[in-house]
Amino acid sequence: MKKTLIGGIIQNQYLAAIRILGVADRPGIAATVLAALGEEEISAQFIVQLIDLHHQNHICICIDRDTLEVARLRAEAAANIIGAQSVEYIPEASLISIFGPDFRERPGIAGDMFNALAQSNINILAISTSISTISCVIEAQHLDAAAEAIRNTFQLP
Numbered sequence: 001m002k003k004t005l006i007g008g009i010i011q012n013q014y015l016a017a018i019r020i021l022g023v024a025d026r027p028g029i030a031a032t033v034l035a036a037l038g039e040e041e042i043s044a045q046f047i048v049q050l051i052d053l054h055h056q057n058h059i060c061i062c063i064d065r066d067t068l069e070v071a072r073l074r075a076e077a078a079a080n081i082i083g084a085q086s087v088e089y090i091p092e093a094s095l096i097s098i099f100g101p102d103f104r105e106r107p108g109i110a111g112d113m114f115n116a117l118a119q120s121n122i123n124i125l126a127i128s129t130s131i132s133t134i135s136c137v138i139e140a141q142h143l144d145a146a147a148e149a150i151r152n153t154f155q156l157p
Contacts, residue, residue: 003155004109007100007132013143015045016068017093017125018075022085023057029082030059036078042067046095046137048128056085060126062093062137090125094143097135098150110134116153120145 023029030049037044046062063071068091079087103109113134117124122145126137138146 003153004106004112005100005155005157006098006109008098008156009147009150010095010097010099010133010135011143011147012045012062012095013140014065015062015093015095015137015140016065016071017046017090017137018061018063018068018071019088019090020059020061020075020079020082020084020086021056021088023059023079023082025051025055025057029057032082033059033061033075033078036074037061037063037071040067040070040074042071042074046126046128046135048126060137062095062126065091065093090137090139092140093125093137094140094146095135095137096143096146096150097133098154099133102131103129103134104131112153113150116149117146120149122146122149 042063044061049059051057075087122138122142124136128135
């Protein structure tokens with residue numbers, strides 16, 4: 001089987017994830033949460049947001065693991081302001097990404113990546129994509145296995 005050529009793999013193993021769940025969809029939700037983190041100089045290294053069938057907003061943010069305790073206080077304060085139903089934390093998360101030239105013109109790459117992770121029994125906690133990058137948040141303990149699965153699936157330079 002011919003492997004699809006990608007530009008490489010990016011890994012960030014030392015993250016924590018914060019999920020703010022169940023907020024009525026309206027303007028300013030993400031702004032409130034990210035401003036609260038920014039006031040403590042906490043950078044979001046990954047952000048994904050969605051609206052469910054019940055018009056509830058859900059946000060997943062990855063931050064440096066060392067900032068989790070301060071971020072927890074700020075996230076919970078922001079969650080109270082915006083009326084979130086719950087805040088969840090994944091204290092040991094990692095980000096694994098693949099990158100390459102113009103993925104939007106190369107169908108199947110995301111499916112191949114997700115299949116490689118699934119075949120290795122690695123659960124994806126969140127996904128974000130761009131024109132040239134596909135990123136998955138996973139539990140930190142699975143990062144090495146995820147990288148191996150991707151190397152076995154794709155051709156690297």
